[in-house]
Amino acid sequence: CVVPQASSQSSQPLKFTTSDSCDxxxxxxQFLQAQYHSLKMECDKLASEKSEMQRHxxxxxxxxxxxxxxxxxxxEIVKRLNGICAQVLPYLSxxxxxxxxxxxxxxxxxxxxxxxxxxxxxxxxxxxxxxQGLGLPTMxxxxxxxxxxxxxPTSSAGLMSLSSILASHSHSQAAHAQVTHTxxxxxxxx
Numbered sequence: 001c002v003v004p005q006a007s008s009q010s011s012q013p014l015k016f017t018t019s020d021s022c023d024x025x026x027x028x029x030q031f032l033q034a035q036y037h038s039l040k041m042e043c044d045k046l047a048s049e050k051s052e053m054q055r056h057x058x059x060x061x062x063x064x065x066x067x068x069x070x071x072x073x074x075x076e077i078v079k080r081l082n083g084i085c086a087q088v089l090p091y092l093s094x095x096x097x098x099x100x101x102x103x104x105x106x107x108x109x110x111x112x113x114x115x116x117x118x119x120x121x122x123x124x125x126x127x128x129x130x131x132q133g134l135g136l137p138t139m140x141x142x143x144x145x146x147x148x149x150x151x152x153p154t155s156s157a158g159l160m161s162l163s164s165i166l167a168s169h170s171h172s173q174a175a176h177a178q179v180t181h182t183x184x185x186x187x188x189x190x
Contacts, residue, residue, distance in 0.1 A: 085104060089097055 085100070089100060092100060
């Protein structure tokens with residue numbers, strides 16, 4: 001097998017000087033260094049976003065855990081109150097038993113708009129009492145036809161405020177009932 005020899009003229013342009021090679025290596029190194037810097041900046045940005053996402057996750061987890069605890073607490077309160085009603089119910093007359101059972105069933109039928117209304121009223125009462133406690137002037141009620149913006153029934157702010165409002169509402173109702181014992185108009189006392 002005969003290998004053709006390249007002429008000395010054709011091999012001449014393929015030769016690179018050391019200076020050209022160094023320049024090419026320098027350009028490649030600068031390009032790789034710029035790529036490295038760009039990727040490092042992107043990596044740092046992603047690391048900070050990951051840290052922020054973890055912080056949000058922990059915050060939402062804590063909120064979810066708190067809501068779960070509050071939900072179980074409220075469920076236990078409801079169970080105990082149902083037990084009290086079941087114990088007291090047989091002592092009422094048949095007519096009063098039917099009225100109490102009807103009132104209990106109506107109490108179980110809470111719709112999201114009713115919850116929004118309850119939350120809005122309790123927030124207004126709570127804010128009013130805070131403003132009065134601070135000695136700040138209170139805002140006038142909204143004109144007829146206008147209402148405060150409502151909270152969506154599934155918002156975490158609505159759920160968090162609902163649990164605190166319900167707790168404060170039950171405490172204030174109990175205190176009010178101790179001071180002034182007024183019977184429920186729907187349930188006549190025998």
